Amino acid sequence: MKLTRRELLLSSGALAASAFFPPFAHARAEAGAPRKGGVLNVHLASEQRILNPSLRASTGVYIVTSKIIESLVDLDADGKIVAQLATAWESSKDGKTITFKLREGVKWHDGKPFTAADVQYNALELWKKHLNFSTGLQQNLEAVDTPDAHTAVFRYSRPIPLDLLLRALADLGYVVPRHVFEGTNVLENPANTAPIGTGPYRFVQYERGQYIIAERNPDYWRKDQPYLDRIVWRIITDRSAATAALETGQVQLSAYSQLALADLDRLSKNPDFEVTAKGLEANQFNNTLEFNFRRKEIADIRVRRAIAHAINIPFFIENFLYGQGRPGTGPIPSTSTAFYPKDAKVAYPFDKARAEALLDEAGYRRGAGGVRFTLKLVPIQNGEDVPLFATFIQQSLAAVGIRVEITNFDYAASLAAVYKEHNFDIATGWHQYRGDPAVSTTVWLHSGSPAGSPWTNQYGWKSEKVDTLIEDAASEIDPAKRRELYAEVVREIDEQFPIWFAIERDFYSVVSKKVHNGHNTARWPSSSWHDTWLTA
Amino acid sequence: MQFIRDYLRNPAAAIGLLLLAAVLALAATAGLLFPDDPLGLAGRPLQWPFANAAFWLGTDHSGRDIAAQIFHGARVSLVIGFVATLIAILIGIVVGALSGYYGGVVDDVLMRITEAFQILPNFLLLLVLVAVFGSELNTIIVAIGVVSWPPAARLTRAEFLSLRNREFVQAGRTLGLGDLRLIFGEILPNALPPVVVYASVIMAVAILLESALAFLNLSDPNVPSWGNLIGGGRSVLRDQWYVSAIPGVAILLTVLAVSLVGQGLNDALNPRLRNR
Amino acid sequence: MSTVLSIQDLSVALPPGADRSHALRHLNLDLRANEILCVVGESGSGKSMSAGAILGLLPERVRAESGRIEFDGRNLLELAPAELRAIRGARIGMIFQEPMTALNPLRTIGDQIGEMFRAHTRLSRREIEQRVLALLADVHIPDPPAAARAYPHQLSGGQRQRAMIAMALALEPGVLIADEPTTALDVTTQAQILKLIRELQERRGTAVLFITHDFGVVAEIADRVAVMQHGVLVEHGAAAQILHAPRHPYTRALIAAVPPLTPPPERAVSAAAALRVEGVSKTYRSGGLFTGRRVVHAVRETTLELPQGGTLGIVGESGSGKSTLARCIVRLLEPDGGAIRLGDIDLAGLRGRALREHSRHIQMVFQDPYGSLNPRKRVGDLVAQGPIVHGVPRREALRRARELFELVGLDPEATGRFPHEFSGGQRQRIGLARALALQPRVLVADEPVSALDVSVQAQVLALLADLRTRLGLSLLFITHDLRVAAQICDRIAVMKNGQVVEHGPAAQVFADPQHPYTRDLLAAVPGRHWNPPGEALAERSVVRDAA
C-alpha cells in the first residue's frame, strides 16, 4: 500500500486524526484498458459568468474550461511541472528571461494553428492586464518575443523565480486564440461564453442555469485521446440537491468541496462512490480569522492571541467538520512541500485559562454579565463551514467573556463590508493557497492595496518587514533562499498575528467509481481529462 | 362574552387557541427552563433526540441544544410574526383608509404604489431589502412588514369603499364630523374585523418568510429563530433530519395555530357562517 | 272547493340560541284549489317559515318538529328527498321576494326557465325553447326572444319578477307559493305583477299561497286571509271579513295601523319658507378608461320650497332622484348647480368649516335603522356626538342626550347600550334623537319608516308629527309610500326622472292629481279602494291629533 504525502503527514501525529478518507480508496488500481465512449456528468455548483480561464482564474472556471482550453504546463500527481502546450522551458541566469518551446502541430478548435503569437497575445493582453492574481504576477513582464512560431521568450524587468512562474502558469497560463480576441473588447467577446481552445473537448452548448456540454475533439494533438464522448456540467446550486443528483446517478463527479459535510460523511460509506482529497493537492485552503486593527481592543496583540487561545480548533474539526482538516500553522499549508517551514507549529493552541489571563492582562476585565467587550463578526460566506465556524467562534469567545455579534451579509456585501468599508471587528472566511505563496497568499499580506479589493490587506495593519520579505521573495530565483524568506514570513505572521490561519483544509471530490484515471494529478479537476474514461 | 362563547363553540378555533397558548407558554418559560444562551455550545453536535438525557430534543450541527432553541425560538418567531404583522397592518390600514375614503387622485396614486408592490414578487423585494439593509433581526422584521402590506391595504380600501357611503357615516357627516373623525372614529372600527382576521394570514406568512430567508442563509444568526435552525439543519437534512424537522413542526404548528385562530375569529365575527 | 294543500298542526323549531324556540306553533291552514290565500303578518310572525316548510326549504338547522303537510294524499314532511324533488317546481311552484337575487346572475333567463323542463320532463331542446318563449309571452314580457337571451341584470325589476313567475308556472303546478313577491318592486310595477298573478291564477285555476306584510296588497288580491303573529295563526277567514270586520285584537291593531290614502284636513302652515331649493341639479358620471362614460342626470333643475313649520313630502319611485335631492340638500352630495337657501344663506356655496357650521341647521333621518347607527358606539355617544363636534362639553352633551331619549320616547337610562340591543323602531327613534341633538331648523327624513313593520311605522310617524309641532320643525319627508305621504305631509312634490312633475297641497294632489304620472301612481296603490274600517280608524287618532 502506497501512502500519499498527506497521509504521511497525518501519520506523523502532528495533526488531528482523520477517519475520513479510507486509505485503500487511494491505492485502488486502475483496472483494465481504457474504454472509449460515454458521457461524464459533472456537478457545477455555480453559474459561471465567463468561461475564459485567461480572463478569470477560479476553480469554477477551470473545472469546465480546462477540458476545452489548455495551459502551457500542468502538474503531475506529485505536483511536479509537466509539459502541455509548452514542451520545454528555460530561465536565463539573471532570472529575467524565460524561454518556452511550444508544442507543434496543435490546432485550435476552429482549425487554425496554435503558435507563439497566441502565447504572446495572451501573456501581454490578458494575463498581464485582466487575469486575477496574474496581473500581480506578471506586473514586471515587459515583452514576449517570438523568434519563431514555436518559441516564446518572456522578458521581465525584475527576476522571476522559474518555479514560481511555472507553478503559477498551471493555473494562470491558459491560452485562448489570438485571432478570436485581438481587436475586440475582450471582456465582451462571445468566445468568453462559447470558448475555443486546443483541448481534448470542444465546446458545444451552454444552457444558462442548466448545463454546459463539451464533446470529444477528434483532432486532439494526443492521438487516440480523449476517451469520453462528452462531458456535461450540470449546474446545481443547492448542496442537498447536488447530493441527490449524485445518488440518483445524474452526475458522477462533484469536485472542490461543493457538497454538504454531512452528505460527504454518508457518501464516503457508499460503495459506489469515492470521496477523496487526492488529485486536489495543488489547491489548499484555510479557514481564517481576520482582525481589524482599527478596533482598539483588536489592535492589542494580547487580545488577538487570547482569541486564538479561546477557540478549540481540534474540537471544531472533530465535531463540526467531521474530522476534516488540521489546525493551521501559518500562511503556508503543510501540503506545500516546497515552502512549508520545518519549524511550523500551531502558534496559539487552545488554552482557555491563558486566553482569560491575556485578556485580563490587556485590561479588559469581565464587566456586567461577565462580558468584557463586544465584537462584530462578519462571515464571508463561502461554503457551509464558514457560518459554522462563525457560530463556533461566537460560542467560544462567549466562554471567555467576549460577546460576538454575527452580521450576516450576502457574499458581495460581506466582501464590501470587510475590504471596502472596513465595517467589521473580526471576519472569517476562506483563504486559498495557490501552489506558491506569491500567487495569492502574499497579496493578502502585503500592505498598500486600495480599499475595495477583496482579499487584499485591508486590516489597518502594516509591517515594513513583512512587505520587504514578500517583495524580496517574489524575485529571489534561488529556491532555497526563497524558501527561507517565506519561512521568515510565516514566523513574522505568527508573531504579529494580523490574520489567523486557523484551520488547514483540503478540497475533496466525490466521484463515482465508474470514473477511471481520475484524480491522478495534483490539480485533476482543473486538468484536461484527456485520459479519463468510464466503465460502461 | 357572546363573542367568546361563539368562538369557543368552534372546536378547530379552540384547538388553535390552545396551540397558540402552548407556543406562548414556550416563549414565556424559555428563560426559566433554559437560562443559558440557547446559541451557546451545549455539547457534541448532532446528538439524536432522547440519546442524551441532557438534550431531549438532541443537539444541532453547532452543538446547540435544540430544545433550548425551540423554546427561545418561540419568542423570536412570535416577535417576528407580531411585529411584522403590526407594521404591515398599520401601513395597509393607513394606505387603504386614505385610498378608500378619499378616492379620486389620492386613491389613484396610492393604488399605483400598492400595485407596484403587488406586481413585484414579495420574496424578491424581501431579498433586495435584506441585501441592502442587512439581516439584523429588526431589519428583517421591518422588511417583512414592508413587503406584506398591500393585501391589507386592498382589504381596508374595499371595506372603506363599502362603508364610506353607509348611512351611519353619512349621518356622521351631516353632524359635521371632520374627515379624520369619520375615518378613524366611524369607519375604521367597522372596517377592522376583516383586517384583523387577515392579520393572521400575514402573521403566518411572516413566520414562513423568515424561515425561507434563513434557508437561504440570510437571516439574523444572533437570534435562536426556528428558521435559522431549519436553515442550519438543511446541510444535515438527510441523516440528522430531526434538526430541521423539529423546528419545521414548530413552525407548522405555530402557523397552524395562527391560521386556526384567524379562521375562528372570522367565523365568530360572521354570524351567518357561525354554524359552519 | 277542494283542499289541495293542508297544513296540520305544524310546529317548526328554531335552533338553540335563537330569540325564540319555535318559528311556528301548531299551525293549521288549508289551501284550496283556485283561490289566493294571503298569509299576512309582521316580521317574525313565521309567515315565510310556513312557505319554506312546505317545500322542505327551511334554513339550515331549522326543522319541522311535528305535524303534517298533506299534499296529494302524502305527507310532504315525510317524503324522501327524491320524491320531494319531483314535487318541487313540477307540482308546487314558488316565487320569491327579490327577483335579482333569486335568479342566478350568471345564466340567461331562458336557460333558467328551460331548466324546469330539463329537470322534470324529457322534452327536446327545441321544444323547451318554444315553451320558454311561450311562457315569457304569457307573463307579458315584451320581446320574449330577447328576454330569453338576457341575463338577469339586463332586465328591469318587474321583468325579472315576470320571468320568475314564468319559471314557477312553467310546469303548470297546482300550487304556487309566492313569498312577498312584490315587496321589492315599485308601486306601479307591483300593481302590474299583482294583476299578472291574479290573471294567471284565474286562467289556470292555481291555488296560490301568497305571503305578504302589506294589507293593501291583501285587499288587492286575497280570496281568503290568514293573519299570523309570533308563529301562531290568530285569525283566518274570507278576505272581506278580515279586511272589514277583523275580530282578533291583533288583526284589528294591524289594520288600524295601515294609513288611509286620504289625507287629513289641511293644516294651517306659515307662508314663510324655511328652506328654498332653487334649480338644483346633480349628474352622476361613471366609468373611466375601461368602461366608457355613462352619465345619469339624477336631479335636474329642481326648485322646491319648504314652508316654515310644514312638511313637504317628496314622493316617487326608485330612480326618481328623490334621495339624491335629499342628499344634495344636506350636502352629503355636491350639487352641480343651483342654490339651497336656508334663511338667507346659500348652503350650496359653502365649503369646509363654514359649511359644517351652517349645515348643522339641517339634519337628516335615514332609512335603514340597522345601517344608520354605528354599531361600535354606545347610543348615548351617538346622540351626543354632534353637539360635541360643535363644541359642547362632553358631559353636557350626554346629559342632553338623555333628555332627547326621553323626548323620543326611549328610556334615558338606555344611553349606555349599543345599537344592536334595540329594535328597529327604537333605533329610528335614536336616529331621530341624534338629528335633533343639533337643534336643527329643518329635518330631512329619507324614507324613515319604510323599513319598519306597519305597527311600528305608525308609532314613528306619530312621533315625528308630534315633534314637528312641539319643536316647530320644518320637515322634508322623502317616501315612496303614498299612504304614508298622505298622512304626514302638508304639501306633496311628485318626482320622476329627476324632475318634479307635480307640486301642491297634499289634499289637492291626492284628490285631484294633475299630472298623468301622479294619476298612475295613485292608481297603482294596492288596496286603494279599501279603506280600513271605521272602528279601527279610531285608533289612528294619535297621528291625526298631532297633525
Next chain:
Amino acid sequence: MRLLTLAGRRLLAALPALLIILAGLFLLLQLAPGDTVDALVAQVGGGDPTMIEELRRHYALDQSTSARLADYLWRLVHLDLGHSAIYGKPVIDVIVERLPATLLLMGSALSFAFAAGMVLGILAARRVNRWPDTLISTLGLVFYATPSFWFGLMGMFFFAVYLGWLPAGGFGTIGGGLQGWALFVDTLRHLVLPTLTLALIFLAIYLRIMRASMLEVSTLDFVRTARAKGLAEGAVVVRHVLRNALLPMVTLIGLQAGTMLGGSVVVESVFALPGLGRLAYESVMQRDLNTLLGVVFVSALLVIFINFVVDLLYAKLDPRISGEH
C-alpha cells in the same frame, strides 16, 4: 382588435406602477453594500487592485447614480434591457432562456393548485363539518403551514433518492436528444416535484377560498330557487353554485401571480430549475442590476398579462362585467 385595445389600455394603466418598481429598485440597490465587481471577484476567489479597477470602469460603476438611472430608463424606452454582468450577454437573451422553465413551472403549479384546490374545496363544502371536511381542511392548513423548501427537499429525498421514481432536479434529461412524446414525458417527470412544492401553499389557499365561496354561494337566494325548482343536489351544485363560487377563485389567480413568482425563487433553487426566480435571486446576490431589473420588468409584464387574462376570464364567467364594456 378590441382585445388588443383592452390589452394596450391595461398595459398603459400599469405603466406608473412599473416605473415605480424599476426606479425604486434601481435606487434601492445603489444603497446595497458591495457591487457587481465585488460579487465577481468573490466568485473567482480574489484578484488584484488593477484588475478590480479595470472591471469597475468596464461596468460603468464609476459614473453617478442619476446618470446611470437616466441612461437605464432611456434605454428602456427603446425596449433595451441592457447587458447582463453575470452572463456577459444581453439581458433579454438571458431572460428568454429562463422564461420557459418559469412559465412551465408556474403554469403547472397554478393549474394543479387551482384544480386540486377547487375539487377539494367542493368536497369539503359538500360535507361541511363532517369528517371529509375536517380532513381536507386540516390538510389544507398543514399544507399552508409547511415551509415549501422543507417539503421540496423531503420530497426530493423520498421520491428521487429512496424510491427512485422521479428525477432529483433539473429541467429535463440532458443531452438525451428526446423528442415528441418522450420529451413530454421526460419534462413532466422533472416537473412533478417542483410543481407540487410550489403549488402546496396555493393549493391550501385555493382550497380554503373555494370551500368558503361554495358555502357562501350556497346561502344565496338563487340556490334556494334552484332547489325550489326541484333540481337534484348535484345539479344545484354543478349548475348554480359552482360557477358563482369560481368567481373569487379567478380573482385570486391574478392577485397571487406575483407571490407565486416569489415562491419560485426557493423552489427553483431547490430543484435546480433554470427559471426567472433563481435568476432574480442570483442577480441580487451578484448585484447584477441590469439583469435584476430586466427580470422584474418581464415578470411584471407577466403579472400584468396574467391579470389581463384573469379579467377576460372573469368577464367570460360573469355577464355582469362584460355588460359594462
